[in-house]
Amino acid sequence: MASEKIVTTTGLMGWIDRRFPLTATVQAHLTEYYAPKNFNFWYFFGSLAILVLMLQIVTGIFLVMHYKPSATEAFASVEYIMRDVPWGWLVRYMHSTGASAFFIVVYLHMFRGLIYGSYRKPRELVWVFGCLIFLCLMGEAFFGYLLPWGQMSYWGAQVIVNQFSAIPFIGPDLALLIRGDFVVSDATLNRFFSFHVIAIPLVLLGLVGAHVVALHEVGSNNPDGVDIKAKKDALGRPLDGIPFHPYYTVHDIMGASVFFIAFSAVLFFAPEFGGYFLEYNNFVPADPLKTPPHIAPVWYFTPFYSVLRATTEDFLLYWLSPVVVAYVVLVFATVKRGFAKIVGAAAGAVLIGGFMLIDAKFWGVVGMGASVVILFALPWIDNSPVKSIRYRPSWHVYVYALFVVAFLILGYFGTQPPSEVAGLLCKICTLVYFGFFALMPWWSEMGEAKSVPDRVTFAH
Amino acid sequence: MSSSTASTHSAESARGFVAGDPNDPARRTWITVASCAGAAGAAAVAVPFVSTFTPSEKAKAAGAPVEVDIDGMKPGELRRVEWRGKPVWIVRRTPEMLESLKKTEGQVADPGSARKDYPTPDYAKNQYRSIKPEYFVAVGICSHLGCSPGEKFQPGPQASLPDDWAGGFLCPCHGSTFDLAGRVYKNKPAPDNLEVPPHMYLTETRLLIGDDRKA
Numbered sequence: 232m233a234s235e236k237i238v239t240t241t242g243l244m245g246w247i248d249r250r251f252p253l254t255a256t257v258q259a260h261l262t263e264y265y266a267p268k269n270f271n272f273w274y275f276f277g278s279l280a281i282l283v284l285m286l287q288i289v290t291g292i293f294l295v296m297h298y299k300p301s302a303t304e305a306f307a308s309v310e311y312i313m314r315d316v317p318w319g320w321l322v323r324y325m326h327s328t329g330a331s332a333f334f335i336v337v338y339l340h341m342f343r344g345l346i347y348g349s350y351r352k353p354r355e356l357v358w359v360f361g362c363l364i365f366l367c368l369m370g371e372a373f374f375g376y377l378l379p380w381g382q383m384s385y386w387g388a389q390v391i392v393n394q395f396s397a398i399p400f401i402g403p404d405l406a407l408l409i410r411g412d413f414v415v416s417d418a419t420l421n422r423f424f425s426f427h428v429i430a431i432p433l434v435l436l437g438l439v440g441a442h443v444v445a446l447h448e449v450g451s452n453n454p455d456g457v458d459i460k461a462k463k464d465a466l467g468r469p470l471d472g473i474p475f476h477p478y479y480t481v482h483d484i485m486g487a488s489v490f491f492i493a494f495s496a497v498l499f500f501a502p503e504f505g506g507y508f509l510e511y512n513n514f515v516p517a518d519p520l521k522t523p524p525h526i527a528p529v530w531y532f533t534p535f536y537s538v539l540r541a542t543t544e545d546f547l548l549y550w551l552s553p554v555v556v557a558y559v560v561l562v563f564a565t566v567k568r569g570f571a572k573i574v575g576a577a578a579g580a581v582l583i584g585g586f587m588l589i590d591a592k593f594w595g596v597v598g599m600g601a602s603v604v605i606l607f608a609l610p611w612i613d614n615s616p617v618k619s620i621r622y623r624p625s626w627h628v629y630v631y632a633l634f635v636v637a638f639l640i641l642g643y644f645g646t647q648p649p650s651e652v653a654g655l656l657c658k659i660c661t662l663v664y665f666g667f668f669a670l671m672p673w674w675s676e677m678g679e680a681k682s683v684p685d686r687v688t689f690a691h
Numbered sequence: 692m693s694s695s696t697a698s699t700h701s702a703e704s705a706r707g708f709v710a711g712d713p714n715d716p717a718r719r720t721w722i723t724v725a726s727c728a729g730a731a732g733a734a735a736v737a738v739p740f741v742s743t744f745t746p747s748e749k750a751k752a753a754g755a756p757v758e759v760d761i762d763g764m765k766p767g768e769l770r771r772v773e774w775r776g777k778p779v780w781i782v783r784r785t786p787e788m789l790e791s792l793k794k795t796e797g798q799v800a801d802p803g804s805a806r807k808d809y810p811t812p813d814y815a816k817n818q819y820r821s822i823k824p825e826y827f828v829a830v831g832i833c834s835h836l837g838c839s840p841g842e843k844f845q846p847g848p849q850a851s852l853p854d855d856w857a858g859g860f861l862c863p864c865h866g867s868t869f870d871l872a873g874r875v876y877k878n879k880p881a882p883d884n885l886e887v888p889p890h891m892y893l894t895e896t897r898l899l900i901g902d903d904r905k906a
Contacts, residue, residue, distance in 0.1 A: 314748065317739075
């Protein structure tokens with residue numbers, strides 16, 4: 232028997248439903264999609280991230296109506312938007328505040344995933360799409376930052392593109408290809424404009440769609456890490472679930488309102504946010520002949536930038552090499568499979584050889600990349616029997632807290648000029664940051680986990 | 692909260708439902724109120740965005756009045772200046788040109804400049820359509836679809852023009868013709884006379900186009 236479509240709606244809706252899964256989609260993803268009823272504060276940031284994405288797209292559309300993507304006109308066109316276009320200043324500030332808001336929201340969203348084990352089976356793909364979104368977001372922010380053509384725009388682009396020249400053999404040619412010229416110039420600006428306005432937004436929209444579809448396929452995790460699909464009622468509805476619409480749609484509208492209060496406060500009263508959201512140096516037109524005395528990336532890139540700065544020759548030879556050796560010893564001592572031991576030893580040897588033969592400049596870039604890419608590995612390095620921090624051994628909280636502190640220290644010193652103290656602290660924090668992940672297969676299964684309830688709780 | 696629901700409880704149970712029931716009309720009221728507030732908020736946010744479409748300060752500044760020096764213009768000369776991105780003609784008409792306006796009075800569609808679509812300023816609602824008969828000021832854009840007509844000041848038969856042509860302007864795009872006061876001939880694609888911009892004389896030889904406020 233051919234599968235027959237059962238359409239119960241009538242009238243215009245019925246006509247549409249016989250040709251397009253409108254009611255079916257609304258049911259599957261909103262009115263009959265069951266989400267855990269114990270979502271807390273940390274669960275607002277996913278919907279807020281979508282909200283900020285829409286905000287950036289809409290404000291971006293209006294900015295592009297007046298912006299001129301040419302090295303000679305870009306800076307002036309931004310000032311034109313700020314001064315001459317009716318309400319242009321508001322649209323511009325919404326876009327710049329939105330960019331920083333995007334990263335705040337996304338970091339908090341990722342942190343939720345970290346503490347509640349949202350990346351664990353069967354949600355690995357949700358996490359992977361999320362990490363890809365994070366990478367695209369960083370690219371989007373980087374390309375967008377060149378567009379105002381200020382001093383920070385220009386020199387930030389110069390530095391990052393030159394990082395590609397650090398890659399052995401192909402580096403300089405690759406940097407030339409990216410720039411479209413021997414230095415960051417009009418050619419670079421034009422292609423970055425294309426990436427920022429069209430290429431990456433399209434990819435982002437696709438990835439966000441995939442991220443939500445993957446999530447809906449398995450259902451959301453919750454602060455207790457309890458599987459709500461394990462206990463269902465007679466009609467097949469999870470006992471601990473509530474339909475996304477109307478409960479979480481209304482809940483998220485409330486979250487959006489609170490977000491807009493904070494967003495508006497910054498937007499109208501402190502859009503530069505002390506030089507962190509709109510950097511002071513960027514109010515000076517780009518000058519290829521003069522680098523500003525104090526240069527730092529935008530605040531949301533600073534933790535990874537600190538990792539790059541910490542990777543000096545000394546760090547590689549006297550800190551990392553012993554750590555790599557110790558790590559290989561650990562693998563040998565604890566891992567049973569011979570194959571893993573061989574791979575571990577070989578990788579360790581290659582790495583230490585590389586530290587001695589290839590410039591620290593290259594390893595700095597690798598370290599910075601690794602500090603982001605290591606996030607992808609999370610679903611496979613977490614060996615804890617429980618998902619959520621609530622039921623982990625009590626001391627695990629301190630491990631997470633240490634990770635957060637290391638991340639914040641790296642971030643803070645990334646905004647500051649280099650110094651002895653900063654250098655030392657950042658090296659330590661880099662080891663803590665990577666250690667958190669590299670040692671997770673071991674520490675995550677240590678200690679006495681608490682017993683996980685089989686129904687969700689609201690106590691916390 | 693419980694005391695207020697207790698007092699309304701009996702009244703509502705008489706209606707067949709309890710406070711907290713999804714069909715509770717109090718919820719409907721709040722949803723409506725919240726939706727209206729949200730709609731008002733959305734409209735308020737839309738206003739600045741739509742405003743960015745309107746002319747910027749730079750565009751408005753570029754549309755500012757233009758001063759023209761008409762000193763030394765020869766009789767029969769046409770001087771062209773730009774105002775708001777459009778050509779504005781100043782023609783120093785000869786006595787013969789002014790005479791021709793009496794002849795064309797019966798051939799033009801709106802001899803008195805009474806039409807409202809491109810309103811003629813009061814000081815130009817006369818046969819010569821200008822403040823001073825000798826100097827004609829008009830926007831050189833055909834009232835049909837926007838091309839700029841060419842000068843055909845020479846009277847007499849010529850290509851695309853009738854045998855009794857008295858002198859004026861011919862639009863190359865669709866063939867509309869105008870007399871030497873910019874009045875459109877009958878039965879032509881263009882419906883209106885050439886627009887006379889607001890203008891005023893600052894001195895005998897300085898013309899301000901775009902402004903006619905007397906201080």
